[in-house]
Amino acid sequence: MKLYFNPRSRAVITRWMLDECGAEYELVLIDLEKKQQKSPEFLAVNPAGKLPALVDGTTKVFENAAIGLYLGDRFPQAKLAPAIGSPDRGRYLSLMVYSTSQLEPAMGDALLKMETPSSRGWTNFDTAKDVLERELGEGPYLFGEQFTMADIMNGSMFLWARLWGTRTERPALEAWLDRLAARPQAMKF
Numbered sequence: 001m002k003l004y005f006n007p008r009s010r011a012v013i014t015r016w017m018l019d020e021c022g023a024e025y026e027l028v029l030i031d032l033e034k035k036q037q038k039s040p041e042f043l044a045v046n047p048a049g050k051l052p053a054l055v056d057g058t059t060k061v062f063e064n065a066a067i068g069l070y071l072g073d074r075f076p077q078a079k080l081a082p083a084i085g086s087p088d089r090g091r092y093l094s095l096m097v098y099s100t101s102q103l104e105p106a107m108g109d110a111l112l113k114m115e116t117p118s119s120r121g122w123t124n125f126d127t128a129k130d131v132l133e134r135e136l137g138e139g140p141y142l143f144g145e146q147f148t149m150a151d152i153m154n155g156s157m158f159l160w161a162r163l164w165g166t167r168t169e170r171p172a173l174e175a176w177l178d179r180l181a182a183r184p185q186a187m188k189f
Contacts, residue, residue, distance in 0.1 A: 011052035099153035
């Protein structure tokens, strides 16, 4: 398995996923300054020319949510995804996509101090926090005692925001993020 990687990219999230799976993988460093992500060789892996990208044999996967879905199924022994057919599977798939379709753009608007009009197709950051706070419930993770890729995908967004000094101002979410950050395999910046 190869992870195309730069420590200043979203590929740190994929690395966290791989480490939680206990996967053996090789890091292929991509120099963003030299625009190696736009080279013909890399575009053959990810036509969008962005990190992260993962190659597993002949399988090529890009975008963190897709990689997380792939790895959760590829490494069932890690128990990072509800099994196909599980009653929790639909909620899991929804939360995986929610991280990039709603939370990330809402967080981006908030960090840029932009209003989020409903015409944009995603919710505002406070509503996204409300949703995840409800989904977390009593925790400790989004699926109770089971830590999943959905925790990585959604939690990583907030952990990135912490780098910019932004906190959720929600005790339950902050406690969840502290638990995520304390995991031995948690993403490192």
